[in-house]
Amino acid sequence: MKRVLLLILTNVAVMVVLSIVAALLGVDRYFTESGLNFSALLLCAAVFGFGGAFISLLLSKFMAKHTMGVRLIDPRRPNGETENWLAQTVERLARRANIGMPEVGIYEGAPNAFATGANRNAALVAVSTGLLRGMERREVEAVLGHEIAHVANGDMVTLTLIQGVVNTFVFFLARVIGFVVDSALSKGRGNQSYRPGATYYAVVVVLQIVLGILASAVVAWFSRQREYRADAGSAAYLGAPQPMISALRRLEVMASEPLPESMAASGIAGGRLSNLFASHPSIEARIAALEARREK
Numbered sequence: 001m002k003r004v005l006l007l008i009l010t011n012v013a014v015m016v017v018l019s020i021v022a023a024l025l026g027v028d029r030y031f032t033e034s035g036l037n038f039s040a041l042l043l044c045a046a047v048f049g050f051g052g053a054f055i056s057l058l059l060s061k062f063m064a065k066h067t068m069g070v071r072l073i074d075p076r077r078p079n080g081e082t083e084n085w086l087a088q089t090v091e092r093l094a095r096r097a098n099i100g101m102p103e104v105g106i107y108e109g110a111p112n113a114f115a116t117g118a119n120r121n122a123a124l125v126a127v128s129t130g131l132l133r134g135m136e137r138r139e140v141e142a143v144l145g146h147e148i149a150h151v152a153n154g155d156m157v158t159l160t161l162i163q164g165v166v167n168t169f170v171f172f173l174a175r176v177i178g179f180v181v182d183s184a185l186s187k188g189r190g191n192q193s194y195r196p197g198a199t200y201y202a203v204v205v206v207l208q209i210v211l212g213i214l215a216s217a218v219v220a221w222f223s224r225q226r227e228y229r230a231d232a233g234s235a236a237y238l239g240a241p242q243p244m245i246s247a248l249r250r251l252e253v254m255a256s257e258p259l260p261e262s263m264a265a266s267g268i269a270g271g272r273l274s275n276l277f278a279s280h281p282s283i284e285a286r287i288a289a290l291e292a293r294r295e296k
Contacts, residue, residue: 041172041175041176042168042172044171045167045168045169045171045172045175046164046168048167048168048171049164049165049166049167049168049169049170049171050164050167050168052164052167053160053161053163053164053167054160054164056160056163057118057156057157057160058118060116060117060118060156061103061116061117061118061123061124064114064116064124064126065105065124068107068109068114068126069107069108070105070106070107070124070126071105071106071107072103072104072105073086073087073104073105073106075087075088075091075101075104082132083106085137086104086106086127086144087104089140089141089144090102090104090125090144090148093141093144093145093148093237094148094151096148096237097148097149097151097152097233097237098152099120099121099123099148099151099152100119100120100121100122100123102115102117102122102123102124102125102148102151103122103123103124103125104124104125104126105124105125105126105127106126106127106128106129106132107126107127107128107129108128108129109128109129109130110128110130110254111128111130111131111134111135111251111254112127112128112130112131113125113126113127113128113131113143113144113146113147114126114147115147115148115150115151116156117151117156118156118157120151120152120154120157123151125144125147125148125151127140127143127144130254131143134250134254135247135250135254136246138243138246139243139246139247139250140247141238141243142234142238142243142244142246142247143234143244143247145233145234145235145237145238145243145244146230146231146233146234146244146247147230148233148234148237149229149230149231149232149233149234149236149237150226150230150233152233153226153229153230153233155226155230158222158226159219159222159223159226162218162219162222163219166212166215166216166218166219167212169211169215170207170208170211170212170215171208173207173211174203174204174207174208174211175204177203177207178196178199178200178201178203178204178207179196179200181199181200181203182196182197182199182200182203185197185199186199216277217276217277220276220277220278220279223279223280224278224279224280224281227279227280227281227286228281228286228289231244231248231286231289231290232289232290232293235290235293235294240294241290241291241293241294242294244290245287245290245291245294248283248286248287248290249283249287251283252283
């Protein structure tokens with residue numbers, strides 16, 4: 001599971017760090033000692049929740065380049081005919097999508113590709129050497145169209161907004177439940193001298209992790225929907241769905257593998273988790289959607 005897992009895992013890490021900062025600054029202590037001011041807590045949760053998501057988004061392109069070892073192509077001085085074709089193809093697709101020219105890169109690895117970046121006019125599109133070796137150019141073009149569609153659709157920003165909402169409620173609910181549990185155990189409910197104890201912090205940490213994992217199902221559902229939209233975008237840019245169908249069928253028989261979980265990007269091939277948490281629909285479902293589009 002690639003693109004969603006990095007955003008999920010990065011957000012969990014960022015949220016844990018932000019929670020530690022909140023504890024050190026006395027934020028949690030303030031809320032609990034005041035009997036839990038729900039309005040103030042929700043506002044604080046939104047700041048921390050969206051903060052974590054947007055930090056992940058801003059770091060996405062940097063993380064992708066360094067985690068994947070992406071070698072950028074200089075469109076003015078491409079190294080060979082393949083790099084020249086890649087740069088020209090991405091430029092042509094970007095014009096069709098009405099977005100700025102993304103950075104284009106190649107990385108060593110099994111067949112896959114991804115797009116990432118906080119700005120649709122300053123994104124990154126990268127393909128693996130395995131994809132270039134294993135697909136015909138028309139199929140690679142379809143994959144590039146899929147990634148350009150992700151950028152044009154603003155998928156990374158939209159995913160970040162959804163992740164921010166999820167983070168907000170996880171942050172909020174974890175503290176509310178932690179307060180209820182700790183105050184009940186300490187018999188301190190309604191007591192102005194109440195101080196959050198070890199139980200409160202333990203419950204908050206555990207619930208942030210557990211609720212974060214459960215809430216990731218919402219993010220995964222959105223990710224699956226945007227895969228269909230990106231496939232349709234590729235079909236529109238190329239003028240027919242067949243190249244994308246051919247590329248997906250090729251992926252079925254190629255040795256594709258998930259991108260690392262430390263990279264928040266839009267891969268072409270998904271992981272193999274349960275359907276609830278899968279970042280991508282099955283290839284069969286994606287092909288069926290494209291074929292239905294062709295029949296219209």
